[in-house]
Amino acid sequence: EAQVTQNPRYLITVTGKKLTVTCSQNMNHEYMSWYRQDPGLGLRQIYYSMNVEVTDKGDVPEGYKVSRKEKRNFPLILESPSPNQTSLYFCASSLSSGGWGEQFFGPGTRLTVL
Amino acid sequence: AQSVSQHNHHVILSEAASLELGCNYSYGGTVNLFWYVQYPGQHLQLLLKYFSGDPLVKGIKGFEAEFIKSKFSFNLRKPSVQWSDTAEYFCAPQRAGNNRKLIWGLGTSLAVNP
Numbered sequence: 064e065a066q067v068t069q070n071p072r073y074l075i076t077v078t079g080k081k082l083t084v085t086c087s088q089n090m091n092h093e094y095m096s097w098y099r100q101d102p103g104l105g106l107r108q109i110y111y112s113m114n115v116e117v118t119d120k121g122d123v124p125e126g127y128k129v130s131r132k133e134k135r136n137f138p139l140i141l142e143s144p145s146p147n148q149t150s151l152y153f154c155a156s157s158l159s160s161g162g163w164g165e166q167f168f169g170p171g172t173r174l175t176v177l
Numbered sequence: 178a179q180s181v182s183q184h185n186h187h188v189i190l191s192e193a194a195s196l197e198l199g200c201n202y203s204y205g206g207t208v209n210l211f212w213y214v215q216y217p218g219q220h221l222q223l224l225l226k227y228f229s230g231d232p233l234v235k236g237i238k239g240f241e242a243e244f245i246k247s248k249f250s251f252n253l254r255k256p257s258v259q260w261s262d263t264a265e266y267f268c269a270p271q272r273a274g275n276n277r278k279l280i281w282g283l284g285t286s287l288a289v290n291p
Contacts, residue, residue: 096278105267105283163271163273164209164228168213168220168221170219170220
């Protein structure tokens with residue numbers, strides 16, 4: 064089944080404890096992206112990647128890192144999480160390298176930072 | 178800056194009522210247009226999309242949307258809603274450019290009473 068998977072789905076952590084949220088797609092998509100969803104603010108893009116080893120900042124990149132060593136995986140790294148990073152995170156992928164066209168979304172990761 | 182306006186933040190309807198959710202965007206160039214739906218506790222799913230051609234597009238579950246270029250609008254419609262349509266609906270234009278990211282509206286929460 065074509066899909067985007069994320070792990071973990073739920074995570075409660077404490078301030079400063081490094082964490083990684085994994086994202087994987089099995090559709091051979093070029094473009095991948097991370098969003099966070101917050102009440103009243105909608106979805107905002109954190110980082111995106113047009114291809115392997117090519118990543119760039121979105122609208123709200125502060126406090127996050129990403130890597131794209133393989134086409135299928137695009138992990139989101141929080142080196143030192145803070146409470147303002149408590150949010151619902153979505154990974155998405157798209158066939159074309161520019162992200163042009165439909166984006167497919169993962170199930171989301173609900174992160175709470177205490 | 179590009180922006181998206183969804184006119185209704187919360188809509189409550191009874192089953193069989195007609196639905197129209199407004200969406201206006203500010204970007205005047207080439208755009209793709211999407212409506213995504215997020216059912217309670219689930220990830221974002223594509224409802225329908227417009228790339229070019231017939232401005233009236235049909236999506237899943239009886240939804241349709243009309244692109245009116247002169248008004249920069251892409252309103253979502255359904256003639257008769259069902260309880261299972263209770264969800265959050267997001268309008269998301271996508272502009273041409275280096276990062277063809279989706280520009281998200283804040284969403285409309287639809288509650289359908291049985």
